[in-house]
Amino acid sequence: MRSYAAQRAALALVQLAVLSVLVFVLTALLPGDAAEMRFTETLTPERISRMRTQLGLDQPALERFGHWFGNVLTGDLGTSLISGGPVADIIRHSVGATLVLTLATLAVVVPLAVVLGIVMGTRENGRLDRAITSVTLALSAIPDFVIAVLLVAVFSLKLGWLPATWVGGDLLASPALLILPVAVLFGRTVCLLSRQVRAGTISALQAEYVVQARRLGVPRRQLLLRHVLPNAAVPGVQELARTGDTLLGGVLVVEAIFAIPGFATALVDGVETRDVPVVQGLTLVLAVAALVINLAADLVCNRLVPRTELLR
Amino acid sequence: MNPVVQVIRLAATAGESILVDNVCFDVWPGQVTALVGASGSGKTTSALALLGEHGNGVRLGGTVEVDGQVVVDRNGPTSAAAGVKGRVVAYMPQHPGSALNPARRIGATLRELERLHHPTENVVVEALRAAQLPSDPKTLKRFPHQFSGGQRQRIAMAQALTCRPKVLVLDEPSTGLDSITRLQLVSELEGLADGGLGILLLSHDLDLVRALASQVVVLSAGQVIDSGGPEVLAVAPELAPAGTTAAGKPLLKAMSLSASLRPRGRDPILHGVDLAVRPGHCIGIVGRSGSGKTTLARCVAGLHERYTGRLLLDDQSLPVLRKRSLEQNRRIQYVWQEVRGSFDERRPVDQQVARTAQRLRGLRHTEADAEAVATLARLGVSAITAGRPPSRLSGGELQRAALARAVLAHPDVLICDEITTALDDHGTALVVELLTELKDRGTALVWIGHDLGLVAAVSDHVLVIEAGRVIEQGPPATVMTEPKHDLTRRLVRAARIGHRPPDSPPVLTSSNDTRSEPRR
Numbered sequence: 041m042r043s044y045a046a047q048r049a050a051l052a053l054v055q056l057a058v059l060s061v062l063v064f065v066l067t068a069l070l071p072g073d074a075a076e077m078r079f080t081e082t083l084t085p086e087r088i089s090r091m092r093t094q095l096g097l098d099q100p101a102l103e104r105f106g107h108w109f110g111n112v113l114t115g116d117l118g119t120s121l122i123s124g125g126p127v128a129d130i131i132r133h134s135v136g137a138t139l140v141l142t143l144a145t146l147a148v149v150v151p152l153a154v155v156l157g158i159v160m161g162t163r164e165n166g167r168l169d170r171a172i173t174s175v176t177l178a179l180s181a182i183p184d185f186v187i188a189v190l191l192v193a194v195f196s197l198k199l200g201w202l203p204a205t206w207v208g209g210d211l212l213a214s215p216a217l218l219i220l221p222v223a224v225l226f227g228r229t230v231c232l233l234s235r236q237v238r239a240g241t242i243s244a245l246q247a248e249y250v251v252q253a254r255r256l257g258v259p260r261r262q263l264l265l266r267h268v269l270p271n272a273a274v275p276g277v278q279e280l281a282r283t284g285d286t287l288l289g290g291v292l293v294v295e296a297i298f299a300i301p302g303f304a305t306a307l308v309d310g311v312e313t314r315d316v317p318v319v320q321g322l323t324l325v326l327a328v329a330a331l332v333i334n335l336a337a338d339l340v341c342n343r344l345v346p347r348t349e350l351l352r
Numbered sequence: 353m354n355p356v357v358q359v360i361r362l363a364a365t366a367g368e369s370i371l372v373d374n375v376c377f378d379v380w381p382g383q384v385t386a387l388v389g390a391s392g393s394g395k396t397t398s399a400l401a402l403l404g405e406h407g408n409g410v411r412l413g414g415t416v417e418v419d420g421q422v423v424v425d426r427n428g429p430t431s432a433a434a435g436v437k438g439r440v441v442a443y444m445p446q447h448p449g450s451a452l453n454p455a456r457r458i459g460a461t462l463r464e465l466e467r468l469h470h471p472t473e474n475v476v477v478e479a480l481r482a483a484q485l486p487s488d489p490k491t492l493k494r495f496p497h498q499f500s501g502g503q504r505q506r507i508a509m510a511q512a513l514t515c516r517p518k519v520l521v522l523d524e525p526s527t528g529l530d531s532i533t534r535l536q537l538v539s540e541l542e543g544l545a546d547g548g549l550g551i552l553l554l555s556h557d558l559d560l561v562r563a564l565a566s567q568v569v570v571l572s573a574g575q576v577i578d579s580g581g582p583e584v585l586a587v588a589p590e591l592a593p594a595g596t597t598a599a600g601k602p603l604l605k606a607m608s609l610s611a612s613l614r615p616r617g618r619d620p621i622l623h624g625v626d627l628a629v630r631p632g633h634c635i636g637i638v639g640r641s642g643s644g645k646t647t648l649a650r651c652v653a654g655l656h657e658r659y660t661g662r663l664l665l666d667d668q669s670l671p672v673l674r675k676r677s678l679e680q681n682r683r684i685q686y687v688w689q690e691v692r693g694s695f696d697e698r699r700p701v702d703q704q705v706a707r708t709a710q711r712l713r714g715l716r717h718t719e720a721d722a723e724a725v726a727t728l729a730r731l732g733v734s735a736i737t738a739g740r741p742p743s744r745l746s747g748g749e750l751q752r753a754a755l756a757r758a759v760l761a762h763p764d765v766l767i768c769d770e771i772t773t774a775l776d777d778h779g780t781a782l783v784v785e786l787l788t789e790l791k792d793r794g795t796a797l798v799w800i801g802h803d804l805g806l807v808a809a810v811s812d813h814v815l816v817i818e819a820g821r822v823i824e825q826g827p828p829a830t831v832m833t834e835p836k837h838d839l840t841r842r843l844v845r846a847a848r849i850g851h852r853p854p855d856s857p858p859v860l861t862s863s864n865d866t867r868s869e870p871r872r
Binding site: 250252254255258 | 403405437438439442443445447448450451452453454455456460461464465468469495497508511512515
């Protein structure tokens, strides 16, 4: 276990190094730069070139990378070309909303998906299994924006029970703000996750070791919790990591509809204004988050079923 | 004294077909009852009825009484069946080593069973001692994958014993055991029986049955064809007389092959093994479980990548499997011991067997299918059986299908790693016959086994391996009659439990003079 963790962490470090290069190269490939975007109205070549010099955009790419990477290592993500404020501040302001949204969604989805997955898996192809499958599949098939618009129309406009946007709202004062966005994100994630737990449960139930435990007199409840679940959880944990990644980085539709000042919104703003340091900073944070989540998932899986060999 | 198990006119039917009919037997405390028969004869179906267990769509009838409780009556299993599981009847499956939960430390399951069945006593330590395993906390904290195959079987045994049952059902317990461990198994089971445990032994290992059973029931196609004392078993089959050896340049060579389990040579498992096989020859490799036999096979097959030394095929260096060409894949084929996982559960077995001929020899679909069916039939697996998905085949049938799958590649080197452990004598004879023919066609064989008797019968040259080193080698006749090393002497002795002829070491000859006939 310990040597696996060390190996896996070392791999994550290598991935991180490759990622930071990729982030820089990809953002450098974006067409246009901040200097052009800022002066679309009063564009003169002199102003642009002066601006470029000022922003350091005329330096060779390698030098810019060295400069940026060095700063990143010391925790300095640079300053926004547009607002002039530190990138770290922008991240700090936007990460809160996304993190709360992600955690709230997972807090609802994970227990439910595990229970649903086990219920379906133990009744493979039974009536309940088919019913839950149909409902969750249908939910995940409806596009986010459709659900969002429907929910807002019914619960905010018609019934007036729940707030439609975060604008002016304070999360701590009114947690009701979370209900609609979480409801929108719920459908797909609960479907994907419960499918994985279901599949894991079915294959664990058929495994020889579960059959043998049953033959030695282990009662059903104990069999499910101690013998089936640890094995069934493995695909679930892997799926959970993917879900976490997606929720952190890609809930743009939800942020846009509910006017949530989150990560995706900040990222799109940055791309639109060619605010390269902001895009780089946000992408890097997302990438690191994805690495950490997947590292954690792998370690959990290795603890659950400790036979995985990472590297040959 | 009353029997602890009474089975009277047991029947099992699946729709129209009759799996088991009119089977009667008893198990007495302190005695061993053996159910003997070919694979598919209904041994396991009959034994699982003691737990009230049956396959999907199977109906049980007759009467099964366990420890005074009726667990099966003419309407099928009764509600009493749940209560006998573990506590009264403990069942050990055919490959008990794979019936251990990979996600749980072995101590966790043992303690759980203790709490369930005997919460006030310390049965775990006792069970581990009876299964010849250490009971220190460090061992209990390990996961199943950290034990060798033989040790895993003993762990499964310890689990069964932790329930402290009155009846122990053992389904082919000698499968995959090296012959020394098999001797230990005999005395271990004798010890358990002496302690008052009733044992139901399901086996095709006639030597084992002879050594243990006081009652024998012979099953064929679901019916009892004979029952009584051990005398109902026929006399042991004779093996073929000695043959000649041929000359030729080595086809496969391994030079100072060393392998380890972890990177940079940590946990070494093979030390400087040399090996050479000529076309049409068979090299036999024997040793106890954990001696490195399988690792050697996996190195040659390209599956074990942590090795140093050289592997040559036709004097050309042989890379690891993922770097081998299609042709190299065809030329070297590997058949291993537990093959169930290597079959796709969703497709019929015959198609999967035919696939090698399509992929590696470029045969057309129809030709490959015909060849697959023919080869399987030669090995005693009928076309109807082979047309089913793998879950419907017995362990022995799948084992032969795996061999057929390898043979269809027309390999130049065929590695057989304990491929007869799941087979009865008849199945073994069919396998040996096919391999003899391959040898005559010039295929080089690497035959790995723990049973020196059989290895010597098949091979032209025998290597004895212990702790990753070749400790003795030579022609089988010499190794059998003049073993130099102490371990070899023990293997020779172990090969003769039961009543195999003690001298005249058997050597397989070319099929022109003698064929080993199906036995019994």
